[in-house]
Amino acid sequence: MHFELTEEQIAVRDAARDFANMELLPGIIERDNEQKVDLSLVKKLGEMGFLGMMVDPKYNGGGMDTISYVLAMEEISKVDASSAVIMSVNNSLVCWGLEKFGSEEQKQKYLTKLSTGENIGAFCLSEPEAGSDATSQRTTAEDKGDHYLVNGTKNWITNGGISDVCLVMAQTDPEKRHKGINCLIIEKGLDGFVVGKKEDKLGIRSSDTHSLMFGDVKVPKENRIGEDGFGFNFAMTTLNGGRIGIASQALGIASGAYELALKYSKERSAFGKPISQHQAIQFKLSDMATEIDAARLMILRAAWLKDNGKPFAREAAMAKLYASEVAMKVSVEAVQIHGGYGYVKEYHVERLMRDAKITQIYEGTSEIQRIVIARDLLK
């Protein structure tokens, strides 16, 4: 076992760090206040190769490993967790799923543009009445011979407003329960496809989250991913990879908050010395650093397993469960160390604290991660 990163992995991490500090940090407070997705920044993310990092270069991707991806995710998330979720959904849920399970025609038509950021993708599983209970899909894809007729509503869709291509789970044969679900590639602009309201969120406010409505949307049969009834399996397998991305986002939020708290603790004096010299603060910093390290190791292990073709669902769920709990705890402590300054926007830690919460909810709540882990332990 060795813990050293390769030169390429270090270069990717450093490029992401520079990009985050030079391009994403300026204006971050305003974008958060205004809930603004800056499309020019999304375009730059694509130009830097951060939107299709793991895709084979023959489909215009970066051909990188999952370890490079999680390193980049951590660096981007330290500064801007909103850009990180745009990146995570496009890389791990959309590009990875399409590359692993899509047909050659689908990859040529869609993946080649998604991996560069020319197109942006969304992953549409959640519904008003099917969040954690994802097998209870109400959206239907009626088989009409050469096409499907799609009807229903998807909720809380990351990139819902800015996406060009959506991977939509829909029920074709309710009697077969989850084995009757299909995943369809649905392009924006089709008749009957309506982008619903934008959600006003607690955190990750400069990413967009929408509901999407489908009313008799005609989707060609060739846009189905995999065999008839493969959609739920597609969603679950893709989410296993996605959970490594969200774990890395949580890690980045935690390490960003910790670094700000560490710096502040050396600069701020109270009772005649820097607050970093008080044991109450030292104990907090020690716990934060230890838990961040543990989360990082769990994420790197899950990424390594994935890169080496080994089962990784349990380890991804563990990494996401743990890293998201650490993000919440560390960001709250970072605000506490900053005192009153931590409660105002200028010091960035209150935003990281708000951003942290969603990592315990999306791509499977902490409770769902425990179910995934327990089922794997007990099988």
Ligand code: CAA
């Ligand atoms: N990996 C692979 N397959 C899995 C799996 C996993 N982690 N978890 C479940 N499955 C498979 C099961 O093996 C089973 O398949 P077979 O019948 O072929 O054996 C099938 O899925 C159904 O599983 P269960 O019988 O266990 O069904 P269940 O209803 O009891 O539990 C669940 C399923 C695990 C709770 C699942 O519904 C789940 O993961 N829910 C959470 C959904 C989720 O993560 N949503 C996130 C939305 S996407 C998002 O947030 C993106 C974004 O925009 C940021």
